[in-house]
Amino acid sequence: xxxxxxxxxxxxxxxxxxxxxxxxxxxxxxxxxxxxxxxxxxxxxxxxxxxxxxxxxxxxxxxxxxxxxxxxxxxxxxxxxxxxxxxxxxxxxxxxxxxxxxxxxxxxxxxxxxxxxxxxxxxxxxxxxxxxxxxxxxxxxxxxxxxxxxxxxxxxxxxxxxxxxxxxxxxxxxxxxxxxxxxxxxxxxxxxxxxxxxxxxxxxxxxxxxxxxx
Amino acid sequence: xxxxxxxxxxxxxxxxxxxxxxxxxxxxxxxxxxxxxxxxxxxxxxxxxxxxxxxxxxxxxxxxxxxxxxxxxxxxxxxxxxxxxxxxxxxxxxxxxxxxxxxxxxxxxxxxxxxxxxxxxxxxxxxxxxxxxxxxxxxxxxxxxxxxxxxxxxxxxxxxxxxxxxxx
Amino acid sequence: xxxxxxxxxxxxxxxxxxxxxxxxxxxxxxxxxxxxxxxxxxxxxxxxxxxxxxxxxxxxxxxxxxxxxxxxxxxxxxxxxxxxxxxxxxxxxxxxxxxxxxxxxxxxxxxxxxxxxxxxxxxxxxxxxxxxxxxxxxxxxxxxxxxxxxxxxxxxxxxxxxxxxxxxxxxxxxxxxxxxxxxxxxxxxxxxxxxxxxxxxxxxxxxxxxxxxxxxxxxxxxxxxxxxxxxxxxxxxxxxxxxxxxxxxxxxxxxxxxxxxxxxxxxxxxxxxxxxxxxxxxxxxxxxxxxxxxxxxxxxxxxxxxxxxxxxxxxxxxxxxxxxxxxxxxxxxxxxxxxxxxxxxxxxxxxxxxxxxxxxxxxxxxxxxxxxxxxxxxxxxxxxxxxxxxxxxxxxxxxxxxxxxxxxxxxxxxxxxxxx
Numbered sequence: 001x002x003x004x005x006x007x008x009x010x011x012x013x014x015x016x017x018x019x020x021x022x023x024x025x026x027x028x029x030x031x032x033x034x035x036x037x038x039x040x041x042x043x044x045x046x047x048x049x050x051x052x053x054x055x056x057x058x059x060x061x062x063x064x065x066x067x068x069x070x071x072x073x074x075x076x077x078x079x080x081x082x083x084x085x086x087x088x089x090x091x092x093x094x095x096x097x098x099x100x101x102x103x104x105x106x107x108x109x110x111x112x113x114x115x116x117x118x119x120x121x122x123x124x125x126x127x128x129x130x131x132x133x134x135x136x137x138x139x140x141x142x143x144x145x146x147x148x149x150x151x152x153x154x155x156x157x158x159x160x161x162x163x164x165x166x167x168x169x170x171x172x173x174x175x176x177x178x179x180x181x182x183x184x185x186x187x188x189x190x191x192x193x194x195x196x197x198x199x200x201x202x203x204x205x206x207x208x209x210x211x212x213x214x
Numbered sequence: 215x216x217x218x219x220x221x222x223x224x225x226x227x228x229x230x231x232x233x234x235x236x237x238x239x240x241x242x243x244x245x246x247x248x249x250x251x252x253x254x255x256x257x258x259x260x261x262x263x264x265x266x267x268x269x270x271x272x273x274x275x276x277x278x279x280x281x282x283x284x285x286x287x288x289x290x291x292x293x294x295x296x297x298x299x300x301x302x303x304x305x306x307x308x309x310x311x312x313x314x315x316x317x318x319x320x321x322x323x324x325x326x327x328x329x330x331x332x333x334x335x336x337x338x339x340x341x342x343x344x345x346x347x348x349x350x351x352x353x354x355x356x357x358x359x360x361x362x363x364x365x366x367x368x369x370x371x372x373x374x375x376x377x378x379x380x381x382x
Numbered sequence: 383x384x385x386x387x388x389x390x391x392x393x394x395x396x397x398x399x400x401x402x403x404x405x406x407x408x409x410x411x412x413x414x415x416x417x418x419x420x421x422x423x424x425x426x427x428x429x430x431x432x433x434x435x436x437x438x439x440x441x442x443x444x445x446x447x448x449x450x451x452x453x454x455x456x457x458x459x460x461x462x463x464x465x466x467x468x469x470x471x472x473x474x475x476x477x478x479x480x481x482x483x484x485x486x487x488x489x490x491x492x493x494x495x496x497x498x499x500x501x502x503x504x505x506x507x508x509x510x511x512x513x514x515x516x517x518x519x520x521x522x523x524x525x526x527x528x529x530x531x532x533x534x535x536x537x538x539x540x541x542x543x544x545x546x547x548x549x550x551x552x553x554x555x556x557x558x559x560x561x562x563x564x565x566x567x568x569x570x571x572x573x574x575x576x577x578x579x580x581x582x583x584x585x586x587x588x589x590x591x592x593x594x595x596x597x598x599x600x601x602x603x604x605x606x607x608x609x610x611x612x613x614x615x616x617x618x619x620x621x622x623x624x625x626x627x628x629x630x631x632x633x634x635x636x637x638x639x640x641x642x643x644x645x646x647x648x649x650x651x652x653x654x655x656x657x658x659x660x661x662x663x664x665x666x667x668x669x670x671x672x673x674x675x676x677x678x679x680x681x682x683x684x685x686x687x688x689x690x691x692x693x694x695x696x697x698x699x700x701x702x703x704x705x706x707x708x709x710x711x712x713x714x715x716x717x718x719x720x721x722x723x724x725x726x727x728x729x730x731x732x733x734x735x736x737x738x739x740x741x742x743x744x745x746x747x748x749x750x751x752x753x754x755x756x757x758x759x760x761x762x763x764x765x766x767x768x769x770x771x772x773x774x775x776x777x778x779x780x781x782x783x784x785x786x787x788x789x790x791x792x793x794x795x796x797x798x799x800x801x802x
Binding site for chain 3: 249252256
Binding site: 201 | 231232259
């Protein structure tokens with residue numbers, strides 16, 4: 001029977017090889033602490049929100065991350081705290097400008113193969129070609145103009161600053177795509193601990209009960 | 215179950231411990247299921263209603279929705295205040311001062327304490343057309359069958375002209 | 383008090399005797415291995431899926447304009463909604479995993495053989511219902527994968543002779559997968575689990591009539607059977623503990639590994655994602671569908687591939703007990719078949735753009751069906767060879783004790799070899 005297990009494991013490994021086809025993406029580790037997320041929220045509001053909506057996130061959520069109340073009030077204007085982060089552009093304007101509606105970003109960090117790494121690689125993937133035209137390594141057909149201006153970065157310091165901005169935006173997007181992730185992981189440790197104790201008890205009880213047969 | 219599992223007369227500590235631990239796990243598993251039926255966060259966000267008072271003239275009344283129920287916000291005139299403070303009500307006596315924060319603003323839940331209909335503003339006070347209960351300008355019941363005065367929700371004034379219902 | 387109530391009930395309903403006969407005292411072979419835990423696990427997952435599903439349905443809205451939003455409402459606003467949803471989504475995969483192991487065990491030990499054919503066929507029916515339920519449930523989040531998966535699968539019915547187009551329209555209630563489809567899939571997704579519960583009861587009645595098989599493949603004498611309770615209640619519960627640990631790792635730490643990224647994009651009937659794949663449990667069958675170049679042939683091959691297992695009681699003609707345990711050639715064939723399933727799964731996952739993948743898929747599809755069709759010949763030849771060579775002493779002793787004759791001449795032969 002251990003043979004069967006080995007066969008299954010081998011199968012899993014070969015599937016892993018398929019998923020690894022996203023290897024060309026730049027890796028980044030997502031920040032989960034509130035100050036980083038609040039900074040990411042601000043960067044996103046400055047760099048992305050004029051065109052992109054986040055319809056499953058509202059202004060109250062930003063306050064819960066610790067974003068400054070005055071800034072939030074500035075962004076929301078007259079809108080109530082519970083209104084979602086809708087972009088300022090109407091769909092008609094979007095169509096006129098880009099010939100498509102910029103996608104909602106609420107779930108973006110989970111809506112592409114490669115997840116956060118994809119979004120990060122995409123944001124920093126802009127370059128200026130020899131003919132002076134801006135392109136993107138990750139998504140060549142993109143219609144979005146370089147939001148961080150990284151294609152025009154002149155020196156390494158400027159570039160690494162923009163990479164930090166991209167990281168903070170992606171961290172925020174990752175949180176936005178599943179706000180309960182940290183709760184989930186915390187609860188998961190308790191559940192695993194409990195199950196370990198219970199299963200150990202069941203194991204010894206099983207041994208005790210079956211020992212009567214011999 | 216105990217008898218079969220218990221090995222003779224020996225008290226089986228391991229079995230009891232496992233049963234308790236397992237039972238606790240089953241009980242804990244029920245928590246998320248039960249909790250999921252409580253109001254969700256977007257519903258709870260509606261727990262507070264803001265009212266702009268600048269548009270309500272003296273003697274005027276606005277009905278606003280708070281947690282899905284009507285709330286009467288009555289801008290009382292000096293005469294109405296005088297009439298309300300003069301008595302303590304009949305069926306459920308209560309001084310007017312205990313029912314308001316600022317005497318010129320009466321804030322009550324517009325749900326008849328008898329069977330839950332919404333009373334109408336008629337003359338001084340309200341009349342419930344379902345069973346004829348009558349309330350005065352302090353929302354106190356002055357004629358049955360309603361047993362209690364109109365409820366006062368928790369509220370506070372966040373500024374001169376802004377009323378927040380739902381939080382004291 | 384409790385005694386009085388039980389006496390009162392027992393006069394009117396055989397409760398105590400039923401519990402004693404079918405649950406606590408149910409005679410179970412003592413030599414069952416942990417591979418016999420998976421039926422119980424499947425039952426537990428069915429209960430978990432029904433429970434989480436009922437509570438999710440309290441918040442879900444089956445409407446093309448609302449369902450994607452309602453899932454996000456569950457994930458973000460409903461108290462522990464994320465837990466219920468991840469339990470349900472992970473539970474679907476867990477269900478198939480456990481059922482596949484349950485089937486693999488049956489195939490390995492030959493538990494499908496007489497007198498357990500009906501038990502095996504009711505299980506086959508349950509597998510089909512489970513597949514239908516999982517497929518319909520997958521449409522409900524109304525993501526891109528949901529939509530295009532349902533489009534492809536409903537299109538399979540286009541091969542129906544004469545009425546193909548009408549049948550597809552009837553299934554969808556629309557020209558494409560639309561609001562009518564979503565609403566009826568929700569209705570049926572809620573109904574089917576209860577049909578499955580009914581099927582499970584039939585499966586259990588069949589089991590209790592023929593009793594559990596065991597690794598030796600020989601029905602044991604009474605003295606080798608032990609009461610189900612407490613021995614197998616505790617063994618099943620211990621197995622459940624181990625299973626729940628694996629399940630929880632997926633639910634709490636990697637729930638997204640079982641959800642395709644494209645399903646986090648709302649369904650868009652105007653644009654197919656570049657790479658559409660079914661859930662992992664459908665991959666081998668999907669690979670078979672794609673491997674046959676003709677549409678009708680592909681659909682038939684896929685349907686047949688699921689149904690092939692039902693023919694096993696007829697295909698396996700060997701009378702040697704114990705399945706792969708005592709049959710080296712069947713064992714080899716069994717492992718080759720498992721490897722073939724994995725290859726098919728891999729092919730099903732890969733985009734069918736490279737010719738290598740297509741050829742590998744076609745070879746694996748051929749092997750899949752071939753491994754069923756050779757069973758009657760190989761099993762008979764293997765039986766003759768084994769009898770001639772002599773069976774291991776322990777199985778011969780067991781067969782003699784239980785008075786099992788393969789047939790007269792063979793058994794004499796057997797005894798002679800066994801004596802040596």
